[in-house]
Amino acid sequence: MEKYLIAPIKEIITKFPEVGRILEEYNIGCVPCTLGSCLLKDIVAIHNIPLEQELNLMYRLEKTIYPDRVVKKSVFKKAAKKTNAKEINYSPPIKRLVDEHILIKKWIELIPVIIENINNESGDSRQLILDGLDFIRFYADKFHHAKEEDILFEYTDKNSDIIKTILQDHESARSHVRATSEALKRGNRNLIAEHLNAYKELLKEHIKKEDEILYPWIDRDLSTTQVGELFAKFNEAEVKIDKETIEKCKSFIKELKQRIENLKIKKEEVK
Ligand SMILES: [Fe+2]
Ligand SMILES: [Fe+2]
Numbered sequence: 001m002e003k004y005l006i007a008p009i010k011e012i013i014t015k016f017p018e019v020g021r022i023l024e025e026y027n028i029g030c031v032p033c034t035l036g037s038c039l040l041k042d043i044v045a046i047h048n049i050p051l052e053q054e055l056n057l058m059y060r061l062e063k064t065i066y067p068d069r070v071v072k073k074s075v076f077k078k079a080a081k082k083t084n085a086k087e088i089n090y091s092p093p094i095k096r097l098v099d100e101h102i103l104i105k106k107w108i109e110l111i112p113v114i115i116e117n118i119n120n121e122s123g124d125s126r127q128l129i130l131d132g133l134d135f136i137r138f139y140a141d142k143f144h145h146a147k148e149e150d151i152l153f154e155y156t157d158k159n160s161d162i163i164k165t166i167l168q169d170h171e172s173a174r175s176h177v178r179a180t181s182e183a184l185k186r187g188n189r190n191l192i193a194e195h196l197n198a199y200k201e202l203l204k205e206h207i208k209k210e211d212e213i214l215y216p217w218i219d220r221d222l223s224t225t226q227v228g229e230l231f232a233k234f235n236e237a238e239v240k241i242d243k244e245t246i247e248k249c250k251s252f253i254k255e256l257k258q259r260i261e262n263l264k265i266k267k268e269e270v271k
Contacts, residue, residue, distance in 0.1 A: 001062050009043055010036025018064045026057055027212070032205060038161040047213060091222060093230040094215045097152070100144045101207045106253050107135060110260065111200040115193045117263045124266065128259055129184055129192065131252055136177050136199075139249040143241055145170050148210075151233045155226060156218055166214060169206045173199060 004012055009030045013020040020031040028047050030036065040061075044054060055074045062071045090098055114132065119125040149170065156163055176199040183191035222230070 001065065004061075004065055005041040006039050008037045009033075009040055012040060012065075016064055019061055022057065022060050022064065026053060029205070029209075033165060037164070042161065088212070088216055090215060091219050091227045091230075093227060093234050094152075094219050096234060097144065097147065098211055098215065100139075101211060103250065103253055104140050104144065104203065105207060107132065107140075107256070108200045108203050110256055111196050113260055115196055117260060117267060118189050118192055119263070119267065120187045120189055122263070122266065124259075125263055126184065128263065129180070129196075132196075133177055133181055133184075135249050135252050136173070138245050140203075141170075141174065141177075143246065143249075145173075147234060147237055151230065151237060152218065155222060155230065162214060162217070166206070166210065169202060169209075172202055173206070176202065 009023075010033075013031060013036070023030050023043070026047070026049055028043060030038070030043065044057070049057065059071060059073045062069070111132075114128065117125060118129070149167070153163055153167075176195045180192055180195040180199070183195060
């Protein structure tokens with residue numbers, strides 16, 4: 001089993017697809033991961049699942065990889081601590097990033113209905129998408145992703161696979177924004193929908209990965225001094241950010257549902 005513990009997960013899943021399915025049962029979503037170069041042993045460590053579940057997971061993986069082998073199930077002796085992934089205790093600076101995700105999630109949740117109501121002939125529809133792209137560029141990227149990339153990740157091993165995956169997600173998100181903007185200029189409805197949708201899917205998974213895996217993993221290794229330092233660095237970075245634009249981003253999300261409703265009404269009137 002040792003040789004698989006130090007093998008990239010994509011290789012293992014390709015050889016034993018059942019491994020991917022078992023990992024998903026433990027909320028370890030390696031199957032849709034874009035890189036797949038994390039080692040099995042690191043994946044188990046990063047997810048920090050309760051020990052009883054970890055022993056059970058390892059037993060099932062070994063049985064899947066070596067069906068003919070007699071695998072001894074390790075006995076869990078201590079009482080399992082009840083953990084709930086939704087009740088993660090983040091340090092104050094990391095909690096701030098989790099809270100910023102809430103605003104970003106409100107935007108991505110509405111992307112499907114925005115796509116439904118894209119109308120190349122309507123200036124309002126076009127403006128809504130332009131404002132959405134500005135929201136991503138400023139709030140999700142300049143304000144949020146920059147804090148992750150320039151500050152938070154300095155506290156991690158930037159060569160680790162999980163950070164590489166996260167950085168690749170950020171790049172892919174940026175390329176979908178550029179492609180949506182290009183498609184909007186050309187008035188290509190299908191391409192606008194395709195890239196907005198791809199952005200939504202990517203960010204949904206990305207935020208889940210950060211909230212449930214990356215941030216708890218980073219938090220576990222931060223000393224009290226580092227938590228304070230991080231908090232101060234986030235404050236410093238935010239002072240330099242244009243407050244007015246941040247407020248504009250918050251208003252954009254607040255008014256988004258109403259603007260979509262107005263688009264729907266106009267669409268009905270045209271019919
Ligand atoms: Fe991120
Ligand atoms: Fe994030």
